[in-house]
């Protein structure tokens with residue numbers, strides 16, 4: 235579904251992504267892994283068009299996205315849940331969920347019922363301000379906001395960061411349900427190894443801005459973990 239090839243990205247003079255390649259097969263849950271500062275967030279932002287790429291290809295269902303605007307990329311069917319969630323704290327839950335719908339007149343601004351079936355707590359809290367929600371609830375809101383646009387690929391940047399352990403399991407269950415039952419393709423950045431092992435089929439490891447290893451999750455062995463993940 236998604237094929238990134240030989241992607242290069244610079245922050246000013248600083249070469250951050252070096253010929254990075256990443257494949258996300260249709261229907262899979264693929265986990266992008268690596269230590270802090272290795273380029274995972276930069277890769278997702280570059281893929282979404284929030285940072286410019288110097289060279290390379292970003293193919294989504296065979297269409298080249300690299301020179302397309304962030305809006306066009308999202309409209310083509312990619313839902314993005316950024317690191318830190320980036321919900322609007324002053325807006326209500328309802329307003330946060332409706333933000334993305336503004337770009338799609340055909341939705342008539344109606345939040346799909348599916349969002350409340352997945353996240354009943356959001357229905358109870360529709361009139362509460364986003365900033366008043368717990369970390370776990372904010373993460374549900376951020377995922378709900380991305381799903382409101384009915385994406386084909388859901389991209390999540392460290393969805394479990396800063397969230398209580400019992401809620402981490404809940405978020406994992408929801409991602410697994412979306413992927414396995416609803417057949418939504420998922421690309422996930424995740425540092426928590428047990429979580430990644432539980433929900434992902436494939437991994438790609440980034441090290442110093444380079445994609446150094448990729449494979450099925452059960453091929454992520456102790457040597458790779460020691461070399462590229464252990465702090």
Ligand SMILES: Nc1ncnc2c1ncn2[C@@H]1O[C@H](COP(=O)(O)OP(=O)(O)OP(=O)(O)O)[C@@H](O)[C@H]1O
Nearest residue numbers: 245248250268269270271272273274275276277317
């Ligand atoms: N806005 C920026 N300007 C310059 N350099 C940046 C910027 N953002 C990130 N970097 C650098 O780019 C490199 C990759 O950072 P990035 O945030 O993509 O890593 P990461 O793997 O997502 O790490 P983390 O897990 O900590 O989020 C790091 O060396 C970082 O210092």
